[in-house]
Amino acid sequence: MTPYEVRRLTPDDIALMHAMLHMFGAAFDDVPTYSGHQPDTGYLAQLLANPGFVAVAALDRLEPVGGLAAYVLPKFEQARKEIYIYDLAVKQTHRRRGIATALINELKRIASEIGAYVIYVQADYGDDPAVALYTKLGVREDVMHFDIEPEPPPG
Template sequence: MRIERIEEAGAVHAAAGLFDAPPLPGVTERFLASPGHHLLVAYDDAGVPIGMISGVEMTHPDKGTEMFIYELGVSEGSRRHGVATRLVEELAAVARRTGCYGMWVGTEPGNDAALATYRRAGASEEAPFTLLNWDLIDGVRE
């Protein structure tokens, strides 16, 4: 397995099956062009995309910069083979290189696979929190 940082939209679209929904062209270009946005894709030995992780550096005046794991996905046939853990570890390495003081992720309490992956990759659990959401576009996507 090899992991590559993606900088071209074509590579994102070639890995479309790893995302929750098909990548949108304009949004993909915006994500890739934004400083502090990271997209890593894992490929099997045949060059087939088998996993992806996206992260966004977030900076606050009194805290510094931390990495937020935005999304993690692994193809069904590649799950439970360490792909997700390797992707999380590689994003953590990117975060260290870019000067982030930490990295964080939120997931559903019942998502046992995600919780196990993040713990295996070195995460520690903090106090639970409540996620509140605003739907600002009412289902419309670019």
């Protein structure tokens, strides 16, 4: 059990979402992507109000020290949902304290609440801490991942 507050962010948590984005940038060593062009308040409020998006933060005195961003995907073959964890990070100084597990446990609670039947995530080869965490919490499937570029805009 972590001593941190772990909770889903709401449209009232815009400042926390901005801070969580900065934390992601530092944790992933990719500050330009997460801090260079952050969405404005209206965009983030709309995103956090969207039931298809889930942001969970681990807070240490209102400072995000861990965060998770996930998408709820309605399925077509059955009337059910699945959740894809898009990003999960813990601040370097707070790792190995159960924060990532607490974030996923909160997402599991949310998944149950909304009727999702599975949560899935991908990890990169060589990211041993992530692979160890996900192995502890789930069943590993070896799959191939492909990025497909969209068509360029007309004109």
